[in-house]
Each structure stands twice: as structure tokens, then as C-alpha cells.
Amino acid sequence: MDNTILKLDGITKIYPNGTVANRNISISFNKGEIHSICGENGAGKSTLMNIIFAIEKQTEGKISYKGQEINYSSSLDAIENGIGMVHQHFMLIPSFTVAQNVVLGAEPKKANGFIDMDKANQITNELAKKYKFDEINATDLVSDLTVSAKQKVEILKTLYRKAEVIILDEPTAVLTPQETVQLFEQLKGFKELGHTIIFISHKLNEVKEISDRITVIRSGETKGTY
Structure with missing residues (x-):
């Protein structure tokens, strides 16, 4: 095969x-x-x-x-x-939360068309748990994260898009x-x-x-x- x-x-x-x-x-x-x-x-x-x-x-x-x-x-x-790619130099927005970065450009929406951040937080935390990124929390600011954690956020971005x-x-x-x-x-x-x-x-x-x-x-x- x-x-x-x-x-x-x-x-x-x-x-x-x-x-x-x-x-x-x-x-x-x-x-x-x-x-x-x-x-x-x-x-x-x-x-x-x-x-x-x-x-x-x-x-x-x-x-x-x-x-x-x-x-x-x-x-x-x-x-x-x-197909997803994580570059050597991260492409995150420091002032955004982890979840905001993960879903950016493909945000879950409410019926009224507004971004559903509760859903975004839920999805992000579920992905982090599934892939054993234990230190990742959806509501943390990216600017507060270690370099290792920022890299994991980049990886989560690819996984959210089903890479x-x-x-x-x-x-x-x-x-x-x-x-x-x-x-x-x-x-x-x-x-x-x-x-x-x-x-x-x-x-x-x-x-x-x-x-x-x-x-x-x-x-x-x-x-x-x-």
C-alpha cells in the first residue's frame, strides 16, 4: 500500500x-x-x-x-x-491572546456575525489538551509567553486549520x-x-x-x- x-x-x-x-x-x-x-x-x-x-x-x-x-x-x-508551516521567526500578534492568534483569519462566528470568543477559547484549549501542550491557555496574552510556548501557539494555528x-x-x-x-x-x-x-x-x-x-x-x- x-x-x-x-x-x-x-x-x-x-x-x-x-x-x-x-x-x-x-x-x-x-x-x-x-x-x-x-x-x-x-x-x-x-x-x-x-x-x-x-x-x-x-x-x-x-x-x-x-x-x-x-x-x-x-x-x-x-x-x-x-499543509501548515511554522517559520523560524514567529508571526504572532503579541497584544492578542493565544486564542485570538490561533483563530485569526478563520474566526468562529455567532449567529449575529460577531466573533464567538468563547468558542475560540474552547477550541484552542481543546486542541492544546489533545496535543499535550499543557502550558498553553487560550486566554493568556502572547506577549507574556515563553519562546517555547509561542512556538506551540504557531503549531496550534496550523492544527486549527486542520493541517x-x-x-x-x-x-x-x-x-x-x-x-x-x-x-x-x-x-x-x-x-x-x-x-x-x-x-x-x-x-x-x-x-x-x-x-x-x-x-x-x-x-x-x-x-x-x-
Whole structure:
């Protein structure tokens, strides 16, 4: 049985100035796995993820999601179809609560058309409990949160939008060793719930610990999947 949920076939990215960021990259990602993309800074990892998330457009090659070739025009298309991404630099509004950030742009509404914040708080707390984000409370202000908690709010944003594939770009760069251990345990729970995690890192010791499979990228090219 083919368990592939996302497939890259011959992805090449060449910028107008001639810089080659990715060259002929082919990778298959399976449903319910943690698949790491490992390589040094500047290897082309983030560019490749931006292509999957439709922030950038590939020069050549195709992407298939759930067996269908996709050609999203923006990251909104990717989000609506179940692909989420957590960037190295968070995109949260500090003066908003956790729940306000989680539902932003897709708020639950009352019959009169106003935002139903009670519902938003309920949904956020239920998601936090389901995914074992125990330190997250819907009504807390984001400005009061630790960096680790802010990262979890970003992840909750993708889950609220029903992400099946979640891209994490260098997620441990901002975490303490203890927070990294906690994140890894939580990601293993995501896998058990059927999510596909694409874990971007240049830290080989970390990817060996967390991954079901590892694809190594060097100078914009894949060197193998292990």
C-alpha cells in the first residue's frame, strides 16, 4: 500500500540572478511519519519548504499531494488544503491572546456575525489538551509567553486549520535542551495521530533522534534518504 501523502519530483529553483537554490530534488513524504530534511545552513532546505508552502515557485518539477499534482498560487491555498508551516521567526500578534492568534483569519462566528470568543477559547484549549501542550491557555496574552510556548501557539494555528502536513523550520534553534526534549515527545504524539512532520534542521544528532527517515541536502541537491 502506498502511504505517500506528499511527493516532490525533480524540483529545481533558479533565481533570476542565476543562483541555483535547489536542483532536481525528488522526495516522498509518508503519512504519519517524522521526515527530517538535514543540511548545513545555505543548503537549500528553507527554499524547498517555501516551495512546498507556495511562498516561492519552483522553476522546474512538480509537487503531488494526496496523489494529485498541485500548483498553489499562495500559501493560503496550501493552508486550506492541509499543509501548515511554522517559520523560524514567529508571526504572532503579541497584544492578542493565544486564542485570538490561533483563530485569526478563520474566526468562529455567532449567529449575529460577531466573533464567538468563547468558542475560540474552547477550541484552542481543546486542541492544546489533545496535543499535550499543557502550558498553553487560550486566554493568556502572547506577549507574556515563553519562546517555547509561542512556538506551540504557531503549531496550534496550523492544527486549527486542520493541517495534515506540518513543516517545522529549524524549530529547536530557539529552544533550551529541556524544551527540545519536550517538543520531540509531543511531535511523536502528532505522528501517532496521523500527522506528517517535515522537520528542517542542520543538527544531525537531533534529526537522528526524532526522525523516521532523513533526507540529506547539500548545495541544493539531495544526497540520499536514510
